[in-house]
Amino acid sequence: MSEQTYLDREGPRDECGVFGVYAPGHDVARLAYFSLYALQHRGQESAGIATCEGGHITTMRDGGLVSQVFDEDKLRALNGDMGIGHVRYSTTGGGSWENAQPIWRDDGRELALAHNGNLTNAVDIYNRLKRKGLSFRGTTDSEIIAAMISCDYGRHVEDAVANVMPQLEGAYSTVVMTKHAIVAFRDPFGIRPLSLGKLDGNYVIASESCAFDIIGAELVREISPGEMVSISEKGLESRQVIESTRTAHCVFEHIYFSRPDTILEGKRLQQVRGKMGEILWKEAPVEADLVISVPDSGTPAARGFARASGLPQDDGLIKNRYVARTFIQPGQELRKHGLRMKFNPLPEIISGQRVVVVDDSIVRGNTTRQIVKMLRDAGAKEVHLRISAPPIRYGCNYGVDMSARNEMVAHERTIPEIATEIGADSLAYLSMKGVYEAVGTPAEVHCDACFTGSYPLGDDPDEADGKFDLEQVAVLPVAR
Numbered sequence: 001m002s003e004q005t006y007l008d009r010e011g012p013r014d015e016c017g018v019f020g021v022y023a024p025g026h027d028v029a030r031l032a033y034f035s036l037y038a039l040q041h042r043g044q045e046s047a048g049i050a051t052c053e054g055g056h057i058t059t060m061r062d063g064g065l066v067s068q069v070f071d072e073d074k075l076r077a078l079n080g081d082m083g084i085g086h087v088r089y090s091t092t093g094g095g096s097w098e099n100a101q102p103i104w105r106d107d108g109r110e111l112a113l114a115h116n117g118n119l120t121n122a123v124d125i126y127n128r129l130k131r132k133g134l135s136f137r138g139t140t141d142s143e144i145i146a147a148m149i150s151c152d153y154g155r156h157v158e159d160a161v162a163n164v165m166p167q168l169e170g171a172y173s174t175v176v177m178t179k180h181a182i183v184a185f186r187d188p189f190g191i192r193p194l195s196l197g198k199l200d201g202n203y204v205i206a207s208e209s210c211a212f213d214i215i216g217a218e219l220v221r222e223i224s225p226g227e228m229v230s231i232s233e234k235g236l237e238s239r240q241v242i243e244s245t246r247t248a249h250c251v252f253e254h255i256y257f258s259r260p261d262t263i264l265e266g267k268r269l270q271q272v273r274g275k276m277g278e279i280l281w282k283e284a285p286v287e288a289d290l291v292i293s294v295p296d297s298g299t300p301a302a303r304g305f306a307r308a309s310g311l312p313q314d315d316g317l318i319k320n321r322y323v324a325r326t327f328i329q330p331g332q333e334l335r336k337h338g339l340r341m342k343f344n345p346l347p348e349i350i351s352g353q354r355v356v357v358v359d360d361s362i363v364r365g366n367t368t369r370q371i372v373k374m375l376r377d378a379g380a381k382e383v384h385l386r387i388s389a390p391p392i393r394y395g396c397n398y399g400v401d402m403s404a405r406n407e408m409v410a411h412e413r414t415i416p417e418i419a420t421e422i423g424a425d426s427l428a429y430l431s432m433k434g435v436y437e438a439v440g441t442p443a444e445v446h447c448d449a450c451f452t453g454s455y456p457l458g459d460d461p462d463e464a465d466g467k468f469d470l471e472q473v474a475v476l477p478v479a480r
């Protein structure tokens with residue numbers, strides 16, 4: 001068993017979170033810090049903030065959580081009228097320091113850039129830029145976007161972004177800062193989220209609206225697919241750079257990635273997830289005594305399931321809220337307790353009960369198998385699993401790290417076979433139709449490729465695993 005198996009959810013892995021603010025007179029570094037703090041669930045490997053003061057961009061970034069990377073002294077050193085920030089889980093490139101963001105480059109135009117997503121043509125562009133003589137410090141597609149904008153001949157950064165966007169393929173929700181402006185832009189499919197907010201007459205940008213709430217900003221709207229928004233002393237400017245012919249918003253954001261207090265496509269996700277649980281009960285009822293969730297991400301759906309079924313709901317598993325990623329191996333003695341580091345069952349609640357366990361997804365199934373065993377060991381008479389998403393059978397090319405397909409528990413298995421593999425008395429998944437009924441917008445405007453294998457950009461399902469594509473062609477320099 002790997003360390004990752006019991007200390008973290010076994011995926012899918014959140015991608016990244018981005019933030020940008022133009023607010024003269026405000027402590028922009030502190031605004032960035034707290035917004036990133038609210039976006040921490042989108043990436044725990046590294047965090048960074050860049051600010052601009054008097055034409056000079058200062059960037060600080062490092063491995064770890066936002067609260068580990070920054071302290072008062074560091075925030076005080078980050079002055080300016082505008083700033084951008086990033087939290088990262090590595091979807092492309094390894095987790096090295098060079099790949100932490102915001103990325104800083106000066107290939108003609110000095111800038112800092114933060115990106116959430118994954119370019120599907122990163123290797124082609126990388127080779128092209130290398131032939132032009134550009135060099136790279138890291139191995140992320142984000143640095144490629146930064147280099148392209150930095151060296152573009154467009155007079156203003158807005159022109160450069162408008163020149164670069166049509167050359168990019170894949171998912172990109174991005175903020176870039178020069179000494180003049182912050183520019184946010186989103187791919188024409190709108191795969192990853194990106195929203196615009198307002199704070200005391202100033203504008204802010206963030207991956208999710210929960211980042212606005214924490215700093216007292218208001219959600220204005222989502223950045224449209226294919227749109228570029230510039231915030232500067234000139235106020236807000238918007239340009240539709242690419243006409244979007246088909247959107248492909250990631251449906252998994254609604255199911256799991258985004259925070260439940262975020263508003264996406266006009267709906268609060270806590271309510272959407274509750275509805276998923278209600279529909280799950282209608283689709284897959286079960287005779288049972290008690291509904292419990294796999295906390296915290298399964299909790300809204302569990303509540304909906306209990307509401308619709310009339311079954312009592314309780315906390316059967318207690319989550320250690322203070323678990324962050326640890327790099328300490330537990331050693332042989334603690335290894336057998338595995339998942340207890342993250343979840344602890346309550347035998348007084350579970351014992352003798354026919355328990356329905358609601359969770360939002362299963363990827364490899366290792367964690368789920370251990371949860372089922374843990375509940376049985378705590379005295380559960382029966383364990384029925386209900387999952388508020390369809391089986392995951394395909395990888396993601398658009399900024400989410402899933403396991404390899406052949407490691408997925410649903411790979412080439414029927415649902416009864418998965419139930420046997422996991423050791424549950426019964427198992428049911430929410431249908432794709434049920435997901436969209438809860439989300440309230442149709443399948444045609446979303447990406448659901450990891451469930452259906454139907455990739456909106458036409459990718460080959462067998463090649464949907466591009467996490468380290470670039471690393472295979474990029475030769476990493478050792479210098480920092």
Ligand code: SF4
Pocket residue numbers: 191249250251252253395396397398399400447448449450451
């Ligand atoms: S493949 Fe899945 S995780 Fe990736 S963008 Fe599509 S729905 Fe989201």
